[in-house]
Amino acid sequence: MRVILLGPPGAGKGTQAVRIAEAFGLPHISTGDIFRENVRGGTDLGTRAKSYMDAGELVPDEIVVGMVGDRLAEADAAEGFILDGFPRTVPQAQALEDLLVDRDAPLDVVLRFIVDHDEVVARLTGRRTCTGCGAVFHLEHAPPATEGVCDSCGGELIQRDDDTEDVVLNRLEVYRKQTEPLEHFYWERGLLRDVEAVGEVDGVAERALAVLRDYAG
Numbered sequence: 001m002r003v004i005l006l007g008p009p010g011a012g013k014g015t016q017a018v019r020i021a022e023a024f025g026l027p028h029i030s031t032g033d034i035f036r037e038n039v040r041g042g043t044d045l046g047t048r049a050k051s052y053m054d055a056g057e058l059v060p061d062e063i064v065v066g067m068v069g070d071r072l073a074e075a076d077a078a079e080g081f082i083l084d085g086f087p088r089t090v091p092q093a094q095a096l097e098d099l100l101v102d103r104d105a106p107l108d109v110v111l112r113f114i115v116d117h118d119e120v121v122a123r124l125t126g127r128r129t130c131t132g133c134g135a136v137f138h139l140e141h142a143p144p145a146t147e148g149v150c151d152s153c154g155g156e157l158i159q160r161d162d163d164t165e166d167v168v169l170n171r172l173e174v175y176r177k178q179t180e181p182l183e184h185f186y187w188e189r190g191l192l193r194d195v196e197a198v199g200e201v202d203g204v205a206e207r208a209l210a211v212l213r214d215y216a217g
């Protein structure tokens, strides 16, 4: 099953991707996570991406598309994948379509997470992320057992540089201008399905999994 999670930053894509990936035994491929690993590791890719990320702008398409092409060529993506944070522009979506046509492995579905603006601002500014394993928490909605410490790996929890309010507002504007056109792109192809993404995390997961069961196996 080949799935895209679409929705603004803070919609809960990463939170749900972990659950969906586990339920279906598929890799969770987050371009934001790959970039952050590269920034942490000081790689050339990380160096090229960092200034865009810190400003809440998109990394140029050619960099992202090459990176995703390499990732999808790995063995674990042969039977399917959950893409989180990619594509984010129409050229990225076109490049993905071309790549999947070449492999005779079309997309099954694009889940659009529906959340309003004020809710995503509150989610992003309250988000805390583990520097060790990338696990995500929220000061109010999903606090760790011990303040500042990751429940999963014991790593330090921080606020991402791009989760401060001014950068968040820019990211949401970038989403509106550059990523929202994908809704029409996938609607035209009959691939778009909506998931009401407000309320308990488990409730959102139930709704997302119910849609995906229509496409599984």
Ligand code: ADP
Pocket (backbone or CB within 6 Å): 007, 008, 009, 010, 011, 012, 013, 014, 015, 016, 123, 124, 126, 127, 128, 136, 137, 138, 139, 141, 142, 197, 198, 199, 200, 201, 204
């Ligand atoms: P995205 O990957 O779409 O940017 P995340 O999954 O990182 O979003 O979620 C953003 C923040 O919102 C995190 O702090 C997460 O704990 C919190 N969150 C996720 N889902 C919900 C939900 N259903 N209700 C409240 N908070 C949520």
Ligand code: AMP
Pocket (backbone or CB within 6 Å): 009, 031, 032, 033, 035, 052, 053, 054, 056, 057, 058, 059, 060, 064, 084, 085, 086, 087, 088, 092, 162, 171
């Ligand atoms: P995310 O973790 O998905 O919120 O992504 C964090 C940041 O990584 C974004 O604000 C962009 O700077 C960069 N990024 C992640 N995915 C993409 C993408 N598909 N295209 C361009 N930039 C991306």
